[in-house]
Amino acid sequence: MTSSTPTTNLPTPQGTDVQPRRRNKALARFLANRMAVIGTIFVTLLILVAVFAPWIAPHHPNDDLFRGMRGVGPSLEHPMGFDHLSRDLLSRVIYGSRIALIVGITSTLISVVIGVIIGAIAGYFGGWVDEVLSLLTDALMAFPLIALLIVLAAVIGPSLTTTVIVIGATAWARYARVVRAEGMSVRERDFVTAARAIGAFDARIIFRHVVPNVLSSVIVLASLSVGSIIILESALSFLGLGVRPPTATWGGILADGRAFILRYPHIAVFPGVMIVLTVLAFNFIGDGLRDALDPHQKVDRA
Amino acid sequence: MSTYLTFRILKGFFVVVLISILTFVIMRLMPGDPVFLLLGDGQISITQEQIDAIRAKWGLDRPLIEQYFVWAGNLLRGDFGESLIRAGVPVRYMIAEAIPVTLTLNAFALALALVVALPMGIAAAVRRNSPIDYVTNVVSAFGIATPNFWLALMLIVIFALQLGWLPPFGLRTWQGYVLPVLVMATEEMAILMRITRGAILELLPQDFVRTARSKGMPDRRVLWRHVVSNALLPVVTVVGFRVAFILSGTIVVETVFALPGIGRLFVDSVLRLDYQVVQSLVVVFAVLVVVVNLLTDLVYALVDPRIRMS
């Protein structure tokens, strides 16, 4: 699969000095993309909602029980109705945005950091280091992610931390691949050979020359993966291996709601809609970033 | 080429070994003891003697390293062992029974996805920023953004309950395949659409396309001769790459539609601590992924000689 690594932009001789101009142009291109802008606005709003959830939510998401209101549908005072424990669904969905963003963004960050480090080391040093790390990457790629998550969640016991760390620690392979290719190409270049000859540190070379060059492809990949991780969290909840109750998570509410899909369909509908919208928003941002950062660049979404 | 091949096969073998060790260790880390499940729902009392007897029968009382080597050795000889829970049934049998279900579903889903995704992806790229491009984008975005169990339940409610056209579960008739295939194809389609569109967009401005056009070749012919055939390559790669996702895609779908495939076998076995089944399934899948990846790379190398060097 090494060969399917996305081709990154052609190497620029000095690595950094063309960046500012390119960045401005990229920003203009991004802003011209209507869907990307809408996506950004949505995500920004969502972040605000998540941060200010205690002030926005009309009720406590876990503790406020409304006697006899189990599964009652939407009304003016309770726009999303009540869940199966007679809690205000809107408040739970609002608090759920926190978990969606924490899981989506934190796990992505963790996997980006691991992936970039491993990929850069493998590509830059080559040789047996590369062989070992590639073997690990390949093994991880060949291990179905959800299977690993199921087993790990069952071993460690499901919780927010488990979910975030497990997803983060297993989703890095794709970043490692992208970065590795870049590391290989940088290693061959004259200025690196020269730098090494005069005793520059490898780490410095990696961070000065390898990482900046792959950043754009990594950012695009990462923004697209936030969405798929949010979906993954809901699949884990479906299997009873998600974040622990009573914490409100969209995936969890959706999974609980499926038992009542005939009587109280709103319980499953609202979090479902939120998941779809959020994932859409992140994907639009990702697409926008890809087009903006390099209109010709191909990034495997899979 | 043959050294490259040997090297790749060797590497693939190590990947599988690594995965088998990993799975073995993780499964044993899982708290709990399958013995308790064998004893039933706990309505009746159990004695330590009974537990010991069951453990001994399955070799669960031996050292872990020994258990691993016994298992790995048997595996090399094609013996997957016996299921703890479905005692008396060889794991080989269980997998052989479940694989056709999953593969059939995936084959249909992939075929459907390709049939829809390729033309739409091509059309979207050629007519960039046209209505068809927008439709393609929106459809593929929704395909990726919809949790599949939600979609599955909604489809069952609509097509089985309200319209009464299709059965709500099972594969007794061909109608049973419709909904699960549809759900699985949705995500596949969304991804393939994007890849196709992206690949063609990337090819259109390239020199050989321009040359062909400047030589007076009709647009349609340029598109088919040069662009689409070249764009198929990344599509093939992604299809190969998606093999690793077969399991994740089917776990949920098979649970909702009550289908006896690999995905459900896997989850059920994890939750019941049926070590032999989980370990064997993961290894079978790892082999599958490694082989498919090798094949895609070979296809690539054959088509594009520049890559052959690695």
Add this chain to the structure above:
Amino acid sequence: MSPKSKEPFFARRLSRRRFMKHSVYTAAGVFVGSQGLSFAQGSQGGTITWMGHQEVAGLGPNDIGADVQASVIFNVLNPLIHVNHLTDTEMVLARSVTLSDDQLAYTFELEQGVLFHDGSEFTAEDVKYTYETYAEAGNTVASRFTGMREVEVVDKYTAVVHMDSINAAFLRQAGEVPIVPRAYHESVGVDGFRTAPIGTGAFQVESWSPASATVLSAFADHFRGAPLVDTIRLDVVPEASVRTIALLTGEADATVWPVSVEDNLDFMENPDFRVVITNWNSPRHIPLNTRLPQLSDKRVRQAMMFALDRQRIVDELEAGFGTVATSHLAPHNPYYTSDVKQYPYDPEQARAVLEEAGWTVGSDGIREKDGMRLSFTCTTISGDQTRRPMAELAQIFLREVGVEMLLAEAPVASILQGMREGTLEASLFNWTMGSTTDPNPAGTIGTGGGDNFTGFSNPEMDALIAEGLSVVDPEARKPIYERTQQLYAEEMPALLLHYNQGALVFSNELQGLPEEISNSLPIFYRMNEYSKG
């Protein structure tokens, strides 16, 4: 929040479907009616389909512990006796059973001329072989034979079971273990048998796909006559809502594992279905690991009982089906008494008891004592959508009085081991408290008992249990077991929630069901008596 919003979302469309369905049935009814006479005797043909939630992992005597499996197995294999749908002992392969005066010998007179599916005749040798084979350690059903020494074959149709010690539950426990044909079983072994069983049942296995469907076809030479239908089939459908839809669309005729409470309510209003409601033998409860320092004081456990609004759990999560539990034995248990310490919902009382026990409210609202927080984790079964919400409600009630109950999920196998060995802190399930007949106090509430999931250990209790087991006469034993219940309610090693009721849904297409039903699972053991409308 208009009253309308409580109405089911799909109600209108459904009722139209229902109407259509009615008209179709009426037409079909006329058709069947005109042909009815010629079919009145013997097989009427057709297929009965019912659904379970878990796979059928095996079809042997060791597999009867799980409801879904039992519903299939008892149509293929027959036991000597059954506890039937009225919770009565019913003779199956035994014609009669007599117990010796010293209660150490059971004499079974057997049915004569009964054939196995392979044509061989059922005799006392098969009884001896089955009982002695499955009593060996390593078999799931082994403990049902506790106290048995050997089986003596008196003649072809008489078997005597000799006991080493008295086991009041023996008849109902061991008697239910289905009989296997000796010659065939010896050739295939225990594991081979459970994949390809041969029995005396009204149906024989036609195909078995554990995770999807088990299909059985009629055995014409069944000793009680050929079944009324040709085929019966169990489908495995894990999702509760999909089971509901399959019942509504006519894809299946019954479900052996319940659908959601809400869907049950819909079925109860639906003239096409019959909902059978029965009492479970063991209350829903939260077993507490009493070995933990924060849970070892009985006052803490009592306070938690006062803190739980258990009626509300019944009302909101069980739609009112069930009653608040007072004893660990169910009201229909012959030894049950309501004369025990009561715990009405009273948060004030709960706080007072906790204060008295020295637990004071800490800075985060959770009580503390000597630097220890009053906190523990309740681990529910992965994917248990019925009981987990109960834990969620309990969590809120407990927090009100300053007790923190965290929630987690784990597979059944992990929970059983964790609770048994004391590595888990609490759970929520129905296991173990009592069977339909004799409670098993030594195993469940005695020190070191195999199913003592709370680690409960009380010398007075142990003495009472020993005394109870030595008294043969049930009437004489009753006061002793009443005392154990009082002691249990005082100590509360598990938070008793409620006696719940199980509801199973049957389509009216299925005809010939018993009128009265108090024990629902055995309805599925007599598929040969039903016909398809």
